[in-house]
Amino acid sequence: MISLRIRRALLLALASVLLCAPQTAAAQAPAAPAAPARTATPDRPSYEVSLRADADGSHWTGRQTVSFRNSARTPLRSVDVRLWGNGADGCGAPEVPSPVRVDRVTGGTPRPLTVDCTALRIDLPAPLPYGARTSISFDVDITVPDRVHRFGKDGAHRYLGNALPLLSVRDAQGRHLDPDVGFGESFYTLSGDFRVVLDHPAALVVPATGTTTRRAGAPGRTVTTSLAHGVRDFAWAAGPFLSKTVTTPGGVRLNAYWTAATSPEGVALALQDGTGLVDAFGKRFGRYPYGELDLVMSDNLDDFGSMEFPGLVLLWTEPDGSAAVHEIAHQWFYGIVGNDQFAAPWLDESFAQYANQSYYGEDTTTCWEDQPMWPSVTAAITRPMSYFADGHRSEYSRVVYGRGSCALHDLERVLGTPAMAAMLRDYVRDHWQGVSTTADFKRAAQAATPQDLTPFWTEHRIL
Numbered sequence: 099m100i101s102l103r104i105r106r107a108l109l110l111a112l113a114s115v116l117l118c119a120p121q122t123a124a125a126q127a128p129a130a131p132a133a134p135a136r137t138a139t140p141d142r143p144s145y146e147v148s149l150r151a152d153a154d155g156s157h158w159t160g161r162q163t164v165s166f167r168n169s170a171r172t173p174l175r176s177v178d179v180r181l182w183g184n185g186a187d188g189c190g191a192p193e194v195p196s197p198v199r200v201d202r203v204t205g206g207t208p209r210p211l212t213v214d215c216t217a218l219r220i221d222l223p224a225p226l227p228y229g230a231r232t233s234i235s236f237d238v239d240i241t242v243p244d245r246v247h248r249f250g251k252d253g254a255h256r257y258l259g260n261a262l263p264l265l266s267v268r269d270a271q272g273r274h275l276d277p278d279v280g281f282g283e284s285f286y287t288l289s290g291d292f293r294v295v296l297d298h299p300a301a302l303v304v305p306a307t308g309t310t311t312r313r314a315g316a317p318g319r320t321v322t323t324s325l326a327h328g329v330r331d332f333a334w335a336a337g338p339f340l341s342k343t344v345t346t347p348g349g350v351r352l353n354a355y356w357t358a359a360t361s362p363e364g365v366a367l368a369l370q371d372g373t374g375l376v377d378a379f380g381k382r383f384g385r386y387p388y389g390e391l392d393l394v395m396s397d398n399l400d401d402f403g404s405m406e407f408p409g410l411v412l413l414w415t416e417p418d419g420s421a422a423v424h425e426i427a428h429q430w431f432y433g434i435v436g437n438d439q440f441a442a443p444w445l446d447e448s449f450a451q452y453a454n455q456s457y458y459g460e461d462t463t464t465c466w467e468d469q470p471m472w473p474s475v476t477a478a479i480t481r482p483m484s485y486f487a488d489g490h491r492s493e494y495s496r497v498v499y500g501r502g503s504c505a506l507h508d509l510e511r512v513l514g515t516p517a518m519a520a521m522l523r524d525y526v527r528d529h530w531q532g533v534s535t536t537a538d539f540k541r542a543a544q545a546a547t548p549q550d551l552t553p554f555w556t557e558h559r560i561l
């Protein structure tokens with residue numbers, strides 16, 4: 099995502115300069131360490147969701163079924179469902195319950211909610227052996243909060259990002275039950291398939307992740323069905339959006355949706371940028387696999403910013419543009435190549451920012467010049483969200499977006515542009531719809547040069 103604060107900080111950073119020239123000596127290529135064994139489970143999730151909206155899209159109720167496989171050698175005794183939509187409101191209050199509620203669980207036994215009502219553990223009736231599949235089902239009740247936010251309201255428009263309950267991940271590090279820290283992202287999910295049926299008033303236009311079809315429902319209602327394969331989240335919006343569809347020369351359908359108050363110049367710019375860059379990023383990182391991409395735009399998101407979801411980006415749009423390039427770059431770095439966004443936010447944000455700057459051909463040779471080079475002795479590009487949330491909030495944008503993208507441009511100068519491009523293409527291919535780690539990226543970069551990158555990582559605080 100990119101917030102107003104981050105956008106301003108980056109504009110300041112771009113106005114300044116200094117090259118942190120890598121002090122690395124040519125050496126024999128060190129042997130690349132073997133990839134660590136890791137098994138993330140439950141994997142290959144398949145979501146079947148059917149929701150019905152109230153008259154203005156503020157309240158959605160229905161049923162959700164998730165099937166999944168145990169890909170770990172040890173039997174799976176329980177799964178964790180994350181209710182990220184409760185991140186801001188927690189457990190609510192008796193008169194104002196949590197925005198996302200789950201009830202009538204079948205296929206397992208629910209425990210009490212934890213992590214400020216963002217985590218629900220469901221014990222399976224019997225341990226699920228390695229390779230076996232099972233499913234759980236539950237009622238879902240979603241009330242869109244009254245705030246301008248990725249999960250919130252914007253006049254007559256509703257944004258339902260992070261609203262749908264998702265399976266959490268268990269891997270070599272254990273269960274991932276990290277909190278929502280109120281900025282950036284804490285999300286970590288595995289790619290899966292979604293079939294989401296949304297029954298809503300016909301007056302509401304409903305952009306959604308995936309390939310979307312619409313048919314008439316009961317009198318005055320429309321049923322929007324979205325199919326998405328190989329995505330790690332599902333988002334939608336609802337409201338009286340204006341819309342326009344273009345097809346890129348590479349064959350991707352680009353659907354623009356915007357609120358009536360949004361500047362036509364900003365909408366046109368986002369469509370123009372989007373049309374060129376979906377194909378350009380496809381050539382650079384691997385063809386955009388989802389066929390369809392929705393740009394949902396509003397001029398009223400200035401207190402929030404912009405946010406990426408698979409196949410759908412929410413853009414704060416002004417007459418002079420939006421963060422369309424950064425957010426669409428996230429389709430590759432976060433979406434196609436996943437990461438634990440709590441443990442390693444740089445793996446999506448620094449990469450999206452690097453891709454954004456490359457696309458615009460910005461001069462980054464001097465991107466280290468603003469002083470001090472690091473905001474603290476402990477600052478590092480690879481710090482987790484827990485570090486930034488624990489007294490280092492002010493370092494987040496400067497280090498993860500600013501320093502992280504600078505470091506990638508420096509790496510490109512070390513490897514050379516063709517080798518960097520080839521390395522990134524291979525890196526995306528090797529983690530296609532999977533998950534990458536900092537160690538994976540360092541290994542990929544090291545394999546692209548005979549030069550020992552150890553000093554580079556140390557100097558750039560990629561630890």
Ligand SMILES: [Zn+2]
Nearest residue numbers: 099100447450
């Ligand atoms: Zn971002």
